[in-house]
Amino acid sequence: MIKAVLIDDEPLARSIISEYLTSYPEIQIAEECNDGFEGAKAIMQHEPDLIFLDIQMPKINGFELLELIDQQPAVIFTTAFDEYAIRAFEKYAIDYLLKPISKARFDQALKKFLDHRQLKSTNEQEQTKKMVETMTANSALERIVVKTGNKINVIPTETIICLEADDDYVKLHTANGTYLKNKTMNFFEKELDPNIFVRIHRSYIVRIDSIVRLEPFEKESHVAVLTNNARVNVSKTGYAKLRQVLDI
Numbered sequence: 266m267i268k269a270v271l272i273d274d275e276p277l278a279r280s281i282i283s284e285y286l287t288s289y290p291e292i293q294i295a296e297e298c299n300d301g302f303e304g305a306k307a308i309m310q311h312e313p314d315l316i317f318l319d320i321q322m323p324k325i326n327g328f329e330l331l332e333l334i335d336q337q338p339a340v341i342f343t344t345a346f347d348e349y350a351i352r353a354f355e356k357y358a359i360d361y362l363l364k365p366i367s368k369a370r371f372d373q374a375l376k377k378f379l380d381h382r383q384l385k386s387t388n389e390q391e392q393t394k395k396m397v398e399t400m401t402a403n404s405a406l407e408r409i410v411v412k413t414g415n416k417i418n419v420i421p422t423e424t425i426i427c428l429e430a431d432d433d434y435v436k437l438h439t440a441n442g443t444y445l446k447n448k449t450m451n452f453f454e455k456e457l458d459p460n461i462f463v464r465i466h467r468s469y470i471v472r473i474d475s476i477v478r479l480e481p482f483e484k485e486s487h488v489a490v491l492t493n494n495a496r497v498n499v500s501k502t503g504y505a506k507l508r509q510v511l512d513i
Contacts, residue, residue, distance in 0.1 A: 267382075268311055271297045272304035272330070273319040273343055278364060282317050282343070285371045292375075301325035302417055305333045309415075313338045315359075315378060320344045325419060329410040333417060339381065341374050406456045409437065411444045418444060422461075426475045426493050428453055430468040438493065463510055465489060465503030473510055 269292050271279045279297050286292050295311040298304040301322050308316065308330075316338050320327040327342065342361040359381055360374035409420045420439060429436040434445045435453060454464045464470045475492045479499065482488040487499040489507075499507065507513075 267292045267315060268295045268313040269293065269315045269317065270295050270304065270307045270311060270313045270338075271317045272301070272307070272322075272327070273317070274299050274322045275319070278319070278343060278366075281366060282371070285366075285368055288372075289375060301327065301330040305330050305412070305417060306415075308334050308338065312336065314382070315339045315341065317341050317343050317362075321346065325410050325417070332410055333412045339378055341378065406453075406458075409444075409446060411437070411446050413444065420444060422457065425462075426472055426491055427495065427497060428462075428470040429497075438495065440493070463503070463506050465499045465507060466497065467500065469497045469499075469503075471497065476507075476511075479504075479507065 269286065271282055271294060273279050273282075276299070279299075283294060283297070286294060292315070295313055296307040298307050302324050304316070304318070305325075307313075318327045318330070318340055320342060321344070325333075331337065331340070339359045341359050343364060343366065344361065345364040347363060359378050362370060362374055406422050408422060409425075411418045411420060420437060424439045424441060426438045426440065428450070429438065430450050431445065433447065435448050435450060437444045437446060450464070450467070450470065453462075453470055457470065461474075462470050462472055471489060471491065477490045477492060480488045480490065482498070485501050487504050488496050489499050490496055
């Protein structure tokens with residue numbers, strides 16, 4: 266039996282997919298979810314083989330949901346926004362369905378999934394991760410979704426004071442606490458607004474307006490004192506960047 270989870274904030278869209286799936290007795294609907302939080306919990310609980318995933322949803326969107334999942338199921342996107350469909354779906358996802366979804370188009374997507382299931386690629390997990398990064402790389406990050414145990418936190422970037430490299434993770438320091446995100450410093454350096462954040466060291470990215478002062482530290486290096494009283498190293502290259510953005 267193939268387990269599926271339906272994640273869409275539109276009840277009508279879920280009911281149409283549910284109805285279409287009656288033609289596929291080998292596929293069982295494990296749960297229907299109407300937002301990204303419910304969807305993430307359902308995926309962790311049921312470990313489905315396939316999810317039907319809307320993109321634009323309240324709380325967290327479809328791409329943010331996928332970032333939270335360790336074991337990625339096969340994904341068929343359902344969306345009313347053609348701008349998403351024409352980007353990277355064909356390269357990474359099993360398929361995408363533009364609303365309103367016809368039965369013929371649905372059957373085509375299911376055939377792709379069933380064929381793919383028989384010839385399952387060993388790098389499917391990596392492909393989904395690449396898709397998420399590709400699809401979210403078109404504008405500066407405004408929020409970061411972090412999973413801590415079974416808890417999901419949505420962190421607005423405006424609350425971040427600095428980011429710190431921590432082995433395979435990045436530590437997000439905010440006014441409300443510290444969080445770990447399984448991303449790289451290079452990813453955040455590319456995706457955060459360069460007018461707001463600057464990488465001052467290989468291990469630190471800081472919010473520019475969180476810098477209280479700069480102090481000399483050893484030869485040709487400095488320390489930045491931040492609004493949370495943290496003292497972070499500033500490399501020679503980082504200091505040059507700061508002088509430029511702070512006009513000093």
